[in-house]
Amino acid sequence: MFENLSDRLESTFKKLRGRGKLTPSDVEKGLREVRLALLEADVNFRVVKDFINRVKERALGAEVLESLTPAQQLIKIVHEELVHTLGDSAVPLNLSGPKPIPILLVGLQGSGKTTTAAKLAKFLKKKNLKPFLVPADVYRPAAIDQLKTLAKQVGVACFDSQPDQKPVDIVKQAMAEAKAKGYDVVIIDTAGRLHIDDEMMAEVEEIKQAVEPRDVLLVADAMTGQDAVNIAKNFHEKVGLTGVVLTKVEGDARGGAALSIRAVTGCPIKFLGVGEKLDALEVFHPDRMASRILG
Numbered sequence: 001m002f003e004n005l006s007d008r009l010e011s012t013f014k015k016l017r018g019r020g021k022l023t024p025s026d027v028e029k030g031l032r033e034v035r036l037a038l039l040e041a042d043v044n045f046r047v048v049k050d051f052i053n054r055v056k057e058r059a060l061g062a063e064v065l066e067s068l069t070p071a072q073q074l075i076k077i078v079h080e081e082l083v084h085t086l087g088d089s090a091v092p093l094n095l096s097g098p099k100p101i102p103i104l105l106v107g108l109q110g111s112g113k114t115t116t117a118a119k120l121a122k123f124l125k126k127k128n129l130k131p132f133l134v135p136a137d138v139y140r141p142a143a144i145d146q147l148k149t150l151a152k153q154v155g156v157a158c159f160d161s162q163p164d165q166k167p168v169d170i171v172k173q174a175m176a177e178a179k180a181k182g183y184d185v186v187i188i189d190t191a192g193r194l195h196i197d198d199e200m201m202a203e204v205e206e207i208k209q210a211v212e213p214r215d216v217l218l219v220a221d222a223m224t225g226q227d228a229v230n231i232a233k234n235f236h237e238k239v240g241l242t243g244v245v246l247t248k249v250e251g252d253a254r255g256g257a258a259l260s261i262r263a264v265t266g267c268p269i270k271f272l273g274v275g276e277k278l279d280a281l282e283v284f285h286p287d288r289m290a291s292r293i294l295g
């Protein structure tokens with residue numbers, strides 16, 4: 001992950017390390033390289049601009065210029081500002097309040113939504129919670145079967161959705177069943193389309209009003225770079241997200257979406273999908289991500 005970006009940053013810092021004390025122009029030159037590396041990694045240009053301005057303001061002060069190890073100081077500032085760009089601290093799932101706790105997963109087709117629903121169920125099961133999977137994508141009957149099969153693999157219960165039911169009826173019945181059977185968390189896999197459309201948004205809105213989910217998570221494919229960022233922005237404006245699950249991150253060498261999403265949308269990344277297997281889900285920690293990016 002982020003091979004290109006961390007290599008570029010490392011070679012920039014290596015050049016600076018050989019310098020002893022840094023002059024303001026050394027810092028400017030170094031930051032120019034950092035800026036280019038971020039732009040090449042497909043990070044949103046406004047995010048890059050803000051980031052560089054923040055680093056520059058600190059780096060041109062005594063903290064770096066007066067330091068005996070200026071390159072290290074600069075790397076420390078870049079790391080801290082990366083953490084800030086990524087959202088400062090981890091934002092966990094909202095699992096407080098009365099049970100069953102509904103979590104709504106939304107996103108485009110192919111983003112990894114159904115897989116993520118099963119991964120989340122596995123994650124919660126490990127925490128000794130009883131999850132209930134709910135397939136609500138009636139437009140693709142195969143999606144219902146896919147989630148039922150994954151539920152069996154994980155060893156968790158799954159609502160017996162039928163393709164001729166209305167999604168809103170599915171989720172209402174599923175919530176009632178979850179309450180009756182004592183499930184803790186209800187994970188709802190909604191329909192994904194190829195593009196965002198009004199019908200899709202209206203359906204998500206209807207489900208949202210029916211179950212009042214504690215979390216509305218967008219599942220977005222990191223490999224699609226700035227498209228993922230625009231999709232997140234759009235969903236957040238239209239239905240209000242509480243977080244993002246960024247999938248296929250292990251194949252995303254550039255990291256543009258990961259670095260831009262929080263700053264552009266204000267929505268925290270809550271999880272990373274890092275593979276097709278059902279345990280390939282990681283809680284998102286801004287500081288760990290910043291360290292990975294810096295290599």
Ligand code: GDP
Pocket residue numbers: 107108109110111112113114115116192247248249250251272273274275276280
């Ligand atoms: P949906 O249409 O959004 O429900 O997407 P699916 O869950 O069916 O996933 C689409 C494809 O992406 C499947 O082949 C998944 O195995 C794959 N996938 C999902 N998450 C990840 C991930 O984090 N990494 C990788 N490499 N593949 C993933």
